[in-house]
Amino acid sequence: MIELRAATELDREAMTDFVAGLSPDTSWLRFASGIGRPTRALVTSLLRRDATHGAWIAVRDGDIVAHTSWSLLADGVTAELAAVVSDSWRRSGLGRLLGRLAADEAAENGAQGLRLELLPSNLAARGLLLHLWPHAAGHDGGGLLVYDVPLRRTAGAG
Numbered sequence: 001m002i003e004l005r006a007a008t009e010l011d012r013e014a015m016t017d018f019v020a021g022l023s024p025d026t027s028w029l030r031f032a033s034g035i036g037r038p039t040r041a042l043v044t045s046l047l048r049r050d051a052t053h054g055a056w057i058a059v060r061d062g063d064i065v066a067h068t069s070w071s072l073l074a075d076g077v078t079a080e081l082a083a084v085v086s087d088s089w090r091r092s093g094l095g096r097l098l099g100r101l102a103a104d105e106a107a108e109n110g111a112q113g114l115r116l117e118l119l120p121s122n123l124a125a126r127g128l129l130l131h132l133w134p135h136a137a138g139h140d141g142g143g144l145l146v147y148d149v150p151l152r153r154t155a156g157a158g
């Protein structure tokens with residue numbers, strides 16, 4: 001069974017293993033680099049939960065298989081959202097479910113909109129984005145597609 005829950009500091013080792021185990025392509029799409037073994041600082045940022053950050057995970061048999069996070073930008077009303085699902089769990093609905101949890105929590109913490117910056121070639125992420133927010137429109141942001149999505153709580157939708 002898969003457990004979906006907020007990340008905690010106790011997940012540090014599992015998060016380290018999760019990031020280290022991502023395929024190079026997935027690591028590139030999420031972190032814009034081939035990460036390998038993540039630094040302690042990176043894992044800390046992926047687990048961070050406070051008034052301006054949130055982190056959600058999917059856990060199977062003690063292993064993290066997916067992660068989403070949000071962080072409030074300096075304007076205090078826009079949250080940047082990121083998601084990554086291990087290759088073997090793609091297309092199982094985890095990105096959608098964790099994406100909603102992260103977006104709802106960002107809204108509860110004052111976010112009025114989401115920002116996602118995606119490589120134009122990232123069809124999976126663009127598909128997930130449009131699945132969750134069908135009216136989202138992207139604009140060119142220096143080689144990246146930048147989506148600004150007005151945020152309402154999505155719990156119970158779809």
Ligand SMILES: CC(C)(COP(=O)(O)OP(=O)(O)OC[C@H]1O[C@@H](n2cnc3c(N)ncnc32)[C@H](O)[C@@H]1OP(=O)(O)O)[C@@H](O)C(=O)NCCC(=O)NCCS
Pocket residue numbers: 026029030081082083084085086089090091092093094095096097118122123124125126127128129131
């Ligand atoms: C993007 C990503 C998080 C999607 O996660 P996922 O768990 O596979 O997505 P879901 O199973 O929840 O898919 C929900 C919907 O999104 C859309 N979608 C997901 N993957 C898609 C793909 N490869 N192509 C087109 N649409 C896709 C579909 O509408 C899908 O619904 P459906 O399966 O009923 O058709 C995952 O592909 C991933 O980790 N990619 C690498 C990291 C990355 O690019 N992150 C985004 C930048 S931070």
